[in-house]
Amino acid sequence: MLRLFAFLMMLLASPGVFAQDEGPRGIHATEVVVTDTALVPHARPAIVAGELKTQRFVILHTAKAAGAARALAGQIEGVRDAFGAMLGRDWPGTTEIRLGVGRQEFEALALPGGKPPGWAVALAYPGHQIILLDALSLSDTEGPTTLRHELAHVALGQLAKDWPRWFQEGVAQNLTDERYSVAHYSALFRAVTQERVFHFEDLSDEWPDVPADVEIAYAQSAAFVAFLTGKHGSHAMGLLVDGVRAGEPFEQAFGKAFRTSLLLEEQDWREGLAARYGWLPLTTSSALLWLTASVLCVAAFARRMRQKAARMTELAAEDAAEDAALRLLAAARAAGPLPVDG
Template sequence: MRHLLVLLLLLLAMPKAWAQHLGEGSSLHPHGHEALVDDVVLVPHARPPLVVGEVTTRRFRILHTEKAAGAAKVLATQIESVRDSFGRILGRDWTGVTEVRLGVGREEFEALALPGGRPPGWAVALAYPSHQIILLEAQSLNAPDGQQTLRHELAHVALGQLARGWPRWFQEGVAQNVTGERFSLTHYSALFRAVTQERVFHFEDLSSAWPDLPADVEIAYAQSAAFVAHLSARYGPVAMRELVDGVSRGEPFETSFGKAFHTSLDVEETSWREGLAARYGWLPLTTSSALLWLTASVLCVAAYVRRRRQKAVRLAEMAAQEAADEAALRLMLVAQQQAPEAGSAPPGTTPLSQEVYWQGAPSEPEHPEVAPHAESSSGEFTVAPEHDSEPVDMDGDGSKARVPKPTLH
């Protein structure tokens, strides 16, 4: 949770210059791989030459190239359940059989398109709602957002088959809500930038056209999803079904909107825009308990970085000390090797190669006067009889006696 909040803080703290840079040339936006062609003039032609097989289900026909045969079989096992979920969300299912065209690689993907409806260079999925046809690049289904892309295009087909004349913002908003795309940090970040920089579009301007700049595209997608979610939460699924039914009967969207929600689109949009600052501005960040966790997370990261730096400095000091000790040892070894070669040691020094003995005790005479002795069990000293010592006149009367030489123990 803390890592998620830190990421949110980084996204929300983007400077204005960075946002302007996105608007000038970045190609990153949440739907940079999806496209919509809602042109009734397009006429489906015969089966494309690249198509080599067909996999059919109860409500789908999957045309595939030779390289996409495996992907077609896998998709056939999943797509019916996806369509069932749309029936539960929108309250009804659309009629007819929906065609899905699968190709591998850019060349096959473009070759499967309808005449005059070539997909943009950045798209890997394309919907023709009026003709109930979906074009997919097969490898995109294995991407992390592959199933989301499929559901998004199916949402366009569902709305196109249930009614005509949907505003572009409503189509994109419904598609993102039924696929769960509106619950993302990217959308929140886009709306935050739009609110703080006062760049929220009027839905009148998003009815048929769509922005060109990538940063504006992000905002258009995000606010469309947020407004449709607002309508669904405030008025409920019954009002949403009434809106769909009204448009399917041929009523203008604004007329059906007024009948279903008992208000006009302009009034509801104004009310929604007034509450954006409270949901996507600085106030939610400064008044929520999440700010405490954000601050604590930043402090933890700073403490960790400081500890790592201190440890690195200590290791560097230890390495330097070890290198100095090794250098001193090498110098001592060199000095020991050079001393014998010099022939003599300097005055006042002792060569390292000569042994030094303690000279404090006198050495024994070459011919000792007294033989070695031993101490008896009674504690008296005895003298070995091997050598006689010189007689000593103890009393001065000419008699001589032998005196044992004391020995220290």
């Protein structure tokens, strides 16, 4: 229990435990959304070796990415169906996915003037319904999440314009199940216990500059969208999409779709934060068991490693002693029998 308490205190006092100074981790550090609609797709890039078509997608791929393209073609329609189930609407038209292998091919598939940053492995052009992916990222553990995240940005960009930043990121994370991560829980735990939860009006256009606050902004956006979806359902979400698509300001469309105001819904959501992410659930729910088990596992692993290291040292000492004894025996044999006195 003392170890668990120490772990929780470290979590509270050190935002860097889950939000490193270099910025957001995971797909937030590897994906880019290009909203510049002035970029114009020219002729098909010369590096494209083939294409695969599904009902609502066309996948352009290089020769090296042919296998990844075939695998993606078998999955992509099901992924899009899941989006419609949450948003209550499917976005129109055909979405283009460009697949290349490695940095050189990835950059060669980008739109003219829209070269991706060196750290990005995924890029979305929502205004053009184009997604650019390094096929190598699809085999990574976060590959499917990266793809879904980019699709979410394309979906919202095609369904309507002028979405608040928090809503875009919240929807994207719910469609990728990122909100269930330990990093999100820890960010909200810090936000609640340190009273650092942002007002969503402050996350409408701008995003925080401090990495630890960026993690909080992502986490609370995901949690609030999940709250709205769970409370009102996909039908109301679809009405919200319809309103914003028709040109209504977001808050006006929100009020019509959910029959309440954004401010009241935010207040309702905030009232339940302490019960879900404060100290109370850590001491009264299965979260305590989970954290305790995690700490015990880490402690057991550390103890096992110490025991293993000690055993290896012991074996090395035994081997050294045995080698020394063999050398002495060999030396004695080489010297011959000892002389016998008179």
